Amino acid sequence: MRKTLVAGNWKLNGSKDSIKELLGGVLAGMSEAKSDVAVCAPYIYIPLVQELLSGTDVAYGSESISEYDSGAYTGEISGAMLKDFDCEYAIVGHSERRTLFAEKDSDTANKFAAARKHGLKPILCVGELLEEREQGITEEVVARQLDAVIELEGVEALADGVIAYEPVWAIGTGMTASPQQAQDVHAFIRGKIAALNAGVAEKVQILYGGSVNGGNADELFAMADIDGGLIGGASLKAEDFLAICKAG
Numbered sequence: 265m266r267k268t269l270v271a272g273n274w275k276l277n278g279s280k281d282s283i284k285e286l287l288g289g290v291l292a293g294m295s296e297a298k299s300d301v302a303v304c305a306p307y308i309y310i311p312l313v314q315e316l317l318s319g320t321d322v323a324y325g326s327e328s329i330s331e332y333d334s335g336a337y338t339g340e341i342s343g344a345m346l347k348d349f350d351c352e353y354a355i356v357g358h359s360e361r362r363t364l365f366a367e368k369d370s371d372t373a374n375k376f377a378a379a380r381k382h383g384l385k386p387i388l389c390v391g392e393l394l395e396e397r398e399q400g401i402t403e404e405v406v407a408r409q410l411d412a413v414i415e416l417e418g419v420e421a422l423a424d425g426v427i428a429y430e431p432v433w434a435i436g437t438g439m440t441a442s443p444q445q446a447q448d449v450h451a452f453i454r455g456k457i458a459a460l461n462a463g464v465a466e467k468v469q470i471l472y473g474g475s476v477n478g479g480n481a482d483e484l485f486a487m488a489d490i491d492g493g494l495i496g497g498a499s500l501k502a503e504d505f506l507a508i509c510k511a512g
């Protein structure tokens with residue numbers, strides 16, 4: 265039986281004061297959480313997050329990672345650096361990285377590999393654009409994004425991380441995929457992995473992301489192949505985030 269994971273992705277939000285308040289509130293309500301809980305923070309706040317979360321039940325990580333280990337790569341943050349601050353997770357391939365910062369499938373695969381190499385759990389984001397859904401190529405797109413990682417690292421590598429299905433049209437729009445729409449894609453992902461390795465398919469957590477909130481999390485997490493959520497906007501307020509952590 266897979267445990268549910270609720271992971272916050274703060275994106276480009278927060279300040280020292282707001283993070284102290286947010287994590288104070290989350291920690292105060294954690295006894296009611298039904299899921300494992302994690303937050304992924306902007307790089308610069310990771311030392312503060314480490315200070316606030318060390319020894320607690322809330323895990324933490326980064327929103328991206330460099331594919332490089334060290335050297336002349338200005339502005340990059342390596343897996344070793346993230347491990348230096350005891351990060352557990354690193355998001356890779358978020359649609360905002362793919363569309364706004366031109367990260368290709370191959371870049372995402374390299375970042376997935378870098379996270380694994382340094383003992384971090386990559387949260388691999390996949391998902392289609394609205395026009396791709398309208399063209400009926402959702403599965404093709406998601407399969408291509410997964411294949412980039414499988415071809416580089418092997419299907420077994422997926423068991424070291426987490427997959428997050430995030431339909432791009434549902435991110436930050438309030439337009440959540442219906443539980444059945446999400447389940448269909450989650451089942452496709454698990455089936456694709458199962459065709460290569462049944463054990464990995466059974467084990468890997470597949471999160472749903474895209475306008476998850478306290479009002480829809482229960483229904484989403486009740487679906488057979490949805491193992492929790494990757495939460496953007498609703499991870500920025502303790503009350504909203506906790507409502508999701510209590511679901512499922």
Ligand SMILES: O=C[C@H](O)COP(=O)(O)O
Binds near residue numbers: 358430437474494497
């Ligand atoms: O990584 C999180 C997703 O982009 C979802 O964001 P959202 O919950 O604000 O729609």
